[in-house]
Amino acid sequence: MEAVDSGSDGASWSQRRVGIVYDERMCRHHTPDGEFHHENPNRIRAIWNKLQAAGITQRCEVLNAKEAEDKYILSVHGKIHVDLIRNISSKQFNSRRNRRASKFNSIYLNEGSSEAAYLAAGSVIEVAKRVAKGELDSAFAIVRPPGHHAEHDKAMGFCLYNNVAIATKFLLNKKELGINRILIVDWDVHHGNGTQKTFWKDPRVLFFSVHRHECGSFYPASDEGDYTMIGEGPGAGYNINVPWENGRCGDADYLAVWDHILIPVAKQFNPDMILISAGFDAAVGDPLGGCRVTPYGYAMMLKKLMDFARGKIVLALEGGYNLTSISNSALACMEVLLDDKIVAGSTKADPLESTWRVIQVVCQELKAFWSVLADELPTKLTSQKAPIAQILFSSSDSEAEVVEEVLQDFILPLSKTFSVDEDHHESASVSWRSDLSKIDIWYATFGSNMWNPRFLCYIEGGQVDGMQKPCSGSMDKSPPKDILWKTFPHQLFFGRESTRTWGLGGVAFLHPESKNEDIVHMCLYKITLEQFNDVLLQENVSSYDMSSPLFDLTSLDCSKEKGSIDLEAVKNSQYHNVVYLGMEQDIPILTMACNMSDIENFKSGKVPLCAPSEDYANTLIRGLVEGGQLSEEKASSYIRDAATKPL
Ligand code: X5A
Numbered sequence: 153m154e155a156v157d158s159g160s161d162g163a164s165w166s167q168r169r170v171g172i173v174y175d176e177r178m179c180r181h182h183t184p185d186g187e188f189h190h191e192n193p194n195r196i197r198a199i200w201n202k203l204q205a206a207g208i209t210q211r212c213e214v215l216n217a218k219e220a221e222d223k224y225i226l227s228v229h230g231k232i233h234v235d236l237i238r239n240i241s242s243k244q245f246n247s248r249r250n251r252r253a254s255k256f257n258s259i260y261l262n263e264g265s266s267e268a269a270y271l272a273a274g275s276v277i278e279v280a281k282r283v284a285k286g287e288l289d290s291a292f293a294i295v296r297p298p299g300h301h302a303e304h305d306k307a308m309g310f311c312l313y314n315n316v317a318i319a320t321k322f323l324l325n326k327k328e329l330g331i332n333r334i335l336i337v338d339w340d341v342h343h344g345n346g347t348q349k350t351f352w353k354d355p356r357v358l359f360f361s362v363h364r365h366e367c368g369s370f371y372p373a374s375d376e377g378d379y380t381m382i383g384e385g386p387g388a389g390y391n392i393n394v395p396w397e398n399g400r401c402g403d404a405d406y407l408a409v410w411d412h413i414l415i416p417v418a419k420q421f422n423p424d425m426i427l428i429s430a431g432f433d434a435a436v437g438d439p440l441g442g443c444r445v446t447p448y449g450y451a452m453m454l455k456k457l458m459d460f461a462r463g464k465i466v467l468a469l470e471g472g473y474n475l476t477s478i479s480n481s482a483l484a485c486m487e488v489l490l491d492d493k494i495v496a497g498s499t500k501a502d503p504l505e506s507t508w509r510v511i512q513v514v515c516q517e518l519k520a521f522w523s524v525l526a527d528e529l530p531t532k533l534t535s536q537k538a539p540i541a542q543i544l545f546s547s548s549d550s551e552a553e554v555v556e557e558v559l560q561d562f563i564l565p566l567s568k569t570f571s572v573d574e575d576h577h578e579s580a581s582v583s584w585r586s587d588l589s590k591i592d593i594w595y596a597t598f599g600s601n602m603w604n605p606r607f608l609c610y611i612e613g614g615q616v617d618g619m620q621k622p623c624s625g626s627m628d629k630s631p632p633k634d635i636l637w638k639t640f641p642h643q644l645f646f647g648r649e650s651t652r653t654w655g656l657g658g659v660a661f662l663h664p665e666s667k668n669e670d671i672v673h674m675c676l677y678k679i680t681l682e683q684f685n686d687v688l689l690q691e692n693v694s695s696y697d698m699s700s701p702l703f704d705l706t707s708l709d710c711s712k713e714k715g716s717i718d719l720e721a722v723k724n725s726q727y728h729n730v731v732y733l734g735m736e737q738d739i740p741i742l743t744m745a746c747n748m749s750d751i752e753n754f755k756s757g758k759v760p761l762c763a764p765s766e767d768y769a770n771t772l773i774r775g776l777v778e779g780g781q782l783s784e785e786k787a788s789s790y791i792r793d794a795a796t797k798p799l
């Protein structure tokens with residue numbers, strides 16, 4: 153576990169106004185007989201205590217819980233249901249309570265239940281209102297009983313009133329708040345059936361739920377949670393279910409769903425506010441969930457949502473039954489809201505195979521409503537077999553490489569994520585793509601990318617002959633606008649013993665400094681600076697999250713001036729040094745090389761020079777031949793020379 157500092161400078165206004173609501177009265181809802189129940193008062197106590205011990209509550213605006221007014225509850229629930237919940241706790245109901253509770257599915261009731269239910273709903277309303285008004289930037293409501301299973305006239309699944317649905321209706325009905333589009337993200341491990349029903353035909357509310365489904369056998373065990381349930385009438389397309397086929401899902405699976413479904417759709421939907429049904433029962437260690445999300449995973453999921461609605465986010469607790477897991481997860485989320493730091497603790501790098509399948513069917517189902525989902529997922533992703541972890545820790549990898557890849561996957565992305573300038577927080581993370589998409593550059597390649605089909609994987613995604621794993625592709629999948637070849641006075645050489653993409657054998661490197669006697673053949677692709685960023689990320693096998701670009705206009709100027717620029721965010725990777733090679737048709741030529749200290753490491757033998765594997769060499773030769781640059785024979789000797797010439 154490693155903490156990564158935000159890098160935000162203390163001088164700027166770094167203190168975000170984050171609200172938090174907790175009230176001991178919500179602990180008075182418990183089983184009438186004192187029997188153990190997973191949904192018990194210690195859940196919110198544990199979270200509250202953890203946040204206090206971590207110094208979080210002291211930095212937040214702590215609000216007292218408020219009971220919701222009936223009129224707000226009635227916007228979601230029927231009168232009969234409200235009457236029942238209101239009266240269930242009074243003395244004369246004593247004997248009837250158990251009978252009443254037993255009529256519901258997974259519900260218990262005692263004399264404290266009504267008050268707790270009103271406080272839970274009222275607390276979410278209260279913080280949502282303050283965030284909507286801008287009195288708070290964001291907030292977390294530590295409430296129970298949970299809400300997302302509760303339907304119009306039905307308590308179920310430990311839920312009495314649907315807290316999040318009630319607060320959502322409240323915001324929409326208070327026109328003066330100016331909240332017209334709300335995104336509800338339900339990451340509780342169970343399907344949010346009650347919330348789905350409430351907004352089934354309502355296009356003002358985009359309901360997104362990711363949950364264990366298992367063909368409708370996991371609680372609440374119906375086909376309502378299936379991906380085919382997309383809403384109806386004007387609400388068609390505004391209900392998105394991501395149904396896991398099994399448990400075992402972890403950070404990589406959730407983040408893949410975020411990257412390929414939720415975040416693109418959120419961009420298109422452009423919510424005025426986000427409410428999160430924040431159950432933590434998908435957390436690793438949960439007794440009911442069976443999933444493996446870590447605090448780091450929750451932090452990343454939340455962080456990615458902060459780019460929308462100007463950060464107006466309200467989290468409301470739903471499920472989550474391992475006291476330690478929910479406390480640590482909640483803490484990680486609070487740290488994201490406070491924008492200060494994040495803790496890397498994830499170990500699984502790749503989504504399950506079934507996850508790609510689910511992502512694909514969801515996109516299929518909804519692409520007619522959300523054009524951003526229409527892009528085909530790279531087909532190879534859907535048949536992905538080899539988890540990165542296997543390759544990561546295979547015996548052929550040097551220890552340094554393992555350490556470096558772990559660094560790239562878990563530490564580096566964070567340090568970058570949190571160095572976004574406070575004042576430019578929203579604009580920087582949302583608009584860099586469209587800015588950089590207007591600028592063309594030549595990306596000069598000297599390795600396997602000289603073979604066009606291989607380079608296209610970086611744009612379109614996928615995998616070609618010889619590659620051990622598929623690429624994710626660029627966000628903008630338009631092909632290069634032009635391709636041309638040039639030679640430059642730099643040395644090509646081969647180093648390292650193996651790589652993730654090509655397996656055993658050295659890969660191509662470029663000496664960053666030019667020397668007259670050297671010559672390297674390069675294939676230049678005219679792509680946008682936005683695409684170049686996506687290529688950079690893939691070249692450097694990092695899971696840096698791109699909330700800001702790796703290489704922006706300032707970097708471009710800097711590289712022109714200095715000849716090259718070393719990228720901090722991917723500094724432990726192999727092609728971190730962007731080298732400027734001059735202009736061509738008024739467009740800058742950029743390539744990716746190592747830096748001089750890497751050259752020293754190669755010279756000293758600290759990192760081995762190593763001839764390319766046959767497969768890899770053949771890919772380069774193929775590129776040179778198909779590109780019309782060299783005959784097969786000349787190409788082979790060109791590669792052979794490069795592999796044997798000393799540095
Ligand atoms: C809110 C929540 C779970 C109900 C499970 C019933 N409910 N077996 O997590």
Ligand code: ZN
Pocket residue numbers: 340341342431433470471472
């Ligand atoms: Zn749940």
